[in-house]
Amino acid sequence: MSQVFILVDHVGGHITKATSELALFGNRIGEVTALIFSNESSPLLEELKTMYVDRAVVIEGINFDSYSAAPVARIVANLISEKSPSAFLVSSTVKGKEVAARAAVLTNSGLITDAIDLTSELVATQSIFGGSTTVHSQVTHGCAIVTLRSNSIEVEATTSNPVVETVVVSVDSFDPSALLDQVISLEATVSGGRPELTEAAIVVSGGRGTNGDFTPVEALADSLGAAVGASRAATDAGWYPHSHQVGQTGKTVSPQLYLACGISGAIQHRAGMQTSKMIIAVNKDAEAPIFDLVDFGVVGDLFAVLPQATAGILSKKS
Amino acid sequence: MKIAVCVKQVPDSWAEKKMAGGLLDRANVDAVLNDLDEYAVEEALRLVEAHSPTGASGEGSGHSITIISMGPDRATEAIRKALSMGADDAILVTDPALSGSDALATSLVLATVIGANDFDLILCGTESTDARMSVIPAMLAQRLGFAQLTFAGSISVVPETSQITIARMTDVGVENMKAKLPAVVSVIEKINEPRYPSFKGIMASKKKTIEVKSLSDLGIDPDTVGMSAAWSEVKDAQARPPRAAGVKVVDDGNGGNALVDFLVEKRVI
Numbered sequence: 001m002s003q004v005f006i007l008v009d010h011v012g013g014h015i016t017k018a019t020s021e022l023a024l025f026g027n028r029i030g031e032v033t034a035l036i037f038s039n040e041s042s043p044l045l046e047e048l049k050t051m052y053v054d055r056a057v058v059i060e061g062i063n064f065d066s067y068s069a070a071p072v073a074r075i076v077a078n079l080i081s082e083k084s085p086s087a088f089l090v091s092s093t094v095k096g097k098e099v100a101a102r103a104a105v106l107t108n109s110g111l112i113t114d115a116i117d118l119t120s121e122l123v124a125t126q127s128i129f130g131g132s133t134t135v136h137s138q139v140t141h142g143c144a145i146v147t148l149r150s151n152s153i154e155v156e157a158t159t160s161n162p163v164v165e166t167v168v169v170s171v172d173s174f175d176p177s178a179l180l181d182q183v184i185s186l187e188a189t190v191s192g193g194r195p196e197l198t199e200a201a202i203v204v205s206g207g208r209g210t211n212g213d214f215t216p217v218e219a220l221a222d223s224l225g226a227a228v229g230a231s232r233a234a235t236d237a238g239w240y241p242h243s244h245q246v247g248q249t250g251k252t253v254s255p256q257l258y259l260a261c262g263i264s265g266a267i268q269h270r271a272g273m274q275t276s277k278m279i280i281a282v283n284k285d286a287e288a289p290i291f292d293l294v295d296f297g298v299v300g301d302l303f304a305v306l307p308q309a310t311a312g313i314l315s316k317k318s
Numbered sequence: 319m320k321i322a323v324c325v326k327q328v329p330d331s332w333a334e335k336k337m338a339g340g341l342l343d344r345a346n347v348d349a350v351l352n353d354l355d356e357y358a359v360e361e362a363l364r365l366v367e368a369h370s371p372t373g374a375s376g377e378g379s380g381h382s383i384t385i386i387s388m389g390p391d392r393a394t395e396a397i398r399k400a401l402s403m404g405a406d407d408a409i410l411v412t413d414p415a416l417s418g419s420d421a422l423a424t425s426l427v428l429a430t431v432i433g434a435n436d437f438d439l440i441l442c443g444t445e446s447t448d449a450r451m452s453v454i455p456a457m458l459a460q461r462l463g464f465a466q467l468t469f470a471g472s473i474s475v476v477p478e479t480s481q482i483t484i485a486r487m488t489d490v491g492v493e494n495m496k497a498k499l500p501a502v503v504s505v506i507e508k509i510n511e512p513r514y515p516s517f518k519g520i521m522a523s524k525k526k527t528i529e530v531k532s533l534s535d536l537g538i539d540p541d542t543v544g545m546s547a548a549w550s551e552v553k554d555a556q557a558r559p560p561r562a563a564g565v566k567v568v569d570d571g572n573g574g575n576a577l578v579d580f581l582v583e584k585r586v587i
Contacts, residue, residue: 068467093489102457102460105460108549110422112550123553127558132558133335133557134555135552135555140550142549180464180498181466189490224586242506242508248447249445256586298576300568305573306574310574312574312578
């Protein structure tokens with residue numbers, strides 16, 4: 001049976017939902033080996049038992065968060081050369097894609113990024129050109145290195161009991177060229193208790209129309225248990241943090257429901273949300289291009305429409 | 319400081335992009351300098367302005383900015399824009415055998431050009447607006463054995479000690495990172511506001527050198543690049559069917575309630 005490696009992404013001591021999606025895709029292809037880079041792996045191994053994983057390799061000894069993707073990629077490449085898995089699956093996060101890129105160079109393997117589906121035959125589906133074109137492609141050389149966007153597959157829980165192997169590394173285990181850059185300090189993004197933007201089932205975004213006041217957008221998001229996004233106009237104006245930017249140069253989201261509030265729908269924004277399952281927009285301008293995409297649109301002032309909707313949702317829920 | 323800025327010519331981001339024969343149809347759309355690369359060019363200019371005694375690069379200043387690109391002959395238009403912003407010279411790798419190259423081949427070509435020179439700093443945009451893979455900077459760092467400082471929202475360099483620090487802005491937050499030069503740095507679009515080329519800059523750019531190199535000039539075997547050597551292949555591509563037009567209501571004082579009714583109807587709540 002063919003082997004598949006998945007890179008476990010973890011934030012704040014928890015495995016991301018996107019990682020369980022990787023395990024599900026991996027399970028279609030063969031036996032899944034989860035690669036965990038962490039010095040505190042016990043809680044992660046516990047969480048792994050709800051995912052489709054056959055084996056786990058824990059790599060510990062240095063703080064991998066203190067470096068760029070280089071040392072992780074080096075170890076992954078060694079493991080790929082040693083075990084010859086048919087595929088290596090990674091979440092499409094900033095660092096995940098950098099690990100994938102370096103591992104592809106190191107192992108002479110083909111690379112496909114931002115796939116939204118992957119068959120047992122390793123055919124990847126990508127949604128490109130801002131969601132206007134769907135492409136099927138396949139790696140033809142080496143290990144198939146594929147990065148997958150989150151929210152690409154419905155997560156189902158299982159019970160597994162992966163065989164665990166631990167590899168201890170030290171700074172001396174590495175070629176010095178793998179440890180050239182160092183993280184001095186980290187100011188972690190404060191989520192405010194809301195779900196992570198790329199993993200959320202519902203995203204409520206605000207744009208120029210908020211005039212800098214995101215209160216109604218956040219209130220609507222909270223009534224729906226949604227993540228908050230922002231258009232480039234809003235983050236450029238400093239109204240909302242860059243880490244919440246949805247669009248060409250921000251995050252690409254594909255939630256069940258996307259609510260665009262006071263966002264005109266420029267192509268840069270559409271590129272980041274066009275593949276959402278359902279789209280709702282609230283905008284004063286009846287001619288705004290966002291209305292071409294919507295399942296439901298309200299032409300009106302978001303400062304009137306959003307609070308009324310929020311109150312309505314809260315009363316339905318109570 | 320010797321700075322290289324890697325740039326790509328891409329279809330205008332406002333233009334409709336289509337596939338042709340498993341590749342992006344580049345012939346029938348307007349081509350521009352990748353928007354995100356303009357921030358890298360601007361940042362190079364600002365670093366030189368901050369560190370050069372004369373505030374400028376060029377002969378005798380100890381500072382230079384070289385634009386590096388791979389693409390068809392036509393890519394000189396995009397390069398010319400970067401030169402008109404103020405970069406000193408450029409190297410374009412062009413060869414019929416390069417058509418259809420994947421990111422691995424592209425990074426090999428760019429790394430070969432960079433490796434043949436003595437650059438301190440390699441600046442890139444975070445991604446091209448056409449392929450959007452965002453992997454070239456990491457691949458370059460890997461191939462060159464340089465430090466990787468990507469997604470920089472700010473950069474500071476101390477040339478005397480070759481120390482570079484950046485604020486890396488990613489999904490997890492802001493990471494302050496440091497390394498010794500040489501380094502590959504990609505910049506996000508929040509880092510600066512790229513200047514418009516001045517008339518003087520545009521005139522001066524016409525006299526600047528764009529060195530054109532072929533694969534044989536670089537000693538790269540044509541069989542290792544291009545579509546036939548790409549390690550992934552496109553099996554098929556289809557235009558996504560346009561979304562069916564939805565319901566649009568005008569708020570008459572009940573727009574919010576109409577939205578709630580829609581969510582109930584769709585079983586969201």
